[in-house]
Amino acid sequence: MKKFAYYDTGHEFPEEIVMAAGFTPYKILGDVNAPNDPADRYIHHYICPFSRSCLTEGMAKSHEWVGIAFCHGCDTTNNQYDIWKRHVKTDFLYWINTPAKNDATAMTYHEHELRRFIAHLETHFKVTVTDDKLKAAIQTSNRIKRLMRELSALRATKDISNTSYHDLTRKCVQMEKNEVIAELEAARERWRNQPPFPPDRIPVLLTGSDITYGAVMEILEAARLRAVRDDLSLGERYFAETIDETIDPVKALVAYHTRIPQPPTRIPFERRLEFLKKCLWETPVSGVVYQILKFCEPHGLDLPFMTGELKKTGKKVIVIEREYTPTMDQQLVSRLESFREIL
């Protein structure tokens, strides 16, 4: 099945629409191991390095994708649309203006945006996105979300490394969906038979910038911290909620969008806090790791409020700023070890 790529710094993209159109959705996640040289010609190096990596990937791999769609995200994402139009070769580049609010007007607008996206797909690719196809895609999507919820819950009780979990979350957004289901089912069998949660590991809630490569998870592991809950887009944001299978599928996607753990690109930030507090209430964790990618503005803006409120819950919170690098940063390991010592 041909891949349809999307650039989305949250979990805004309606994968199900692309699936119903007969394509495999592929989330562009950049490559931390590749230099950002091509992108750096077109984007200043003070701009989010992850976004520059995504542009690099787009320039190198767009021939593998039938099309690319953007979703409204951070300013860096939004403003890159014009840059991609100029420098990424593709026959189909589309921007879905997903709303930042969750009110009735925003939902009406969002529904309009999704129907407009469907119309463009149908016209350009000469396909028909029927309600039945959408409902089937939603069922597949929900199957993945439910499996991921089961797997995610095992993190708190079994010996599941941070990287193992992260690898699965990546597969969810990049692999063909039936292959994902097979992978997740196999993982479920393996994980259920894993030894119990190791006594030398400390369970934490992980939040902050989206983690798109394994080295960050390895840093946590090296500090003997285990992320047993999170609100990341490659994580619980992707599967915390399922999509209503009983109503009009486009309306169901809109409603789903309002319920997912909120990213920092949407308002109000209290909604994001609610989910994090829910995690703390549901799952015993010793502390909160709030990691922020250098130059990640939405999280930089959320940080003072969020950390202040999280500390009010009585949980210890550490804030770490990381570079976009595959190198195991020993300074960060050391900071996290210090955090572990005070937990």
Place this chain on the structure above:
Amino acid sequence: MITVGIDIGSITTKIAMMENKKLVYTDLSLSGYDMTAAWKTIYEKMLQKTGRNETAVDAIVSTGYGRANVKIATRQITEISCHAAGARHFFPDVKAVIDIGGQDSKCIKMDDRGDVVDFVMNDKCAAGTGRFLEVMARALHVEIGDFAVMSKKAKKPVTISSMCTVFAESEVISMIATGESRENIIAGIHDSIASRMVSMMNRTGIEKPVVMTGGVSKNSGMRSAIEKRFGVKLGVPDEAQVCGAIGAAILASR
């Protein structure tokens, strides 16, 4: 009981020996490229100077950036806990520690028992660290040891607006070009670091008394700038630069 603490920082390696909870020896040397060689050299020197045999040492705790290099360590503990323990050794009532080291700076908040309850460290850059001061000293052609005296002669400290070490260096060079006095620039550098430290301190909401540790605490100009900004007199241990190693030696006995 004899315990040893070894603190391998990015610039200097420090060592301390405690005997029955009394500090009996401290030393330091440059960490250099070979951190293992650095700690072994001062460790052997310590045994020689104190007349102790290696078997007399009951426990060793290593700390600092290069702590994993000390293979003979009984335990490894991070510098946050060690600096807190070291500061408490000199100031039993301490509630907060400011440590400005070579590659990082930190504010540590402690409870009544001396346990660390929170800490904040600098972001992933050299701003507000000892390295920042070194870079500025080089740009000004001044020995870093002269910073304290020169800053006190400042008539009108400049404002350094860039906290990025590289940009701040450019800013300093621009000031030199416009004829600004070194004294005013150095005082401005101290103020900019002090401002950053106070901002960090406010993030943890620390209480008094506050103790300053780390090599930069030897710079009285820097201390004054922090005291002025924060409005509090800083306690500075006699062995401030070795405080992490002393804390490690104390924790080794627990």
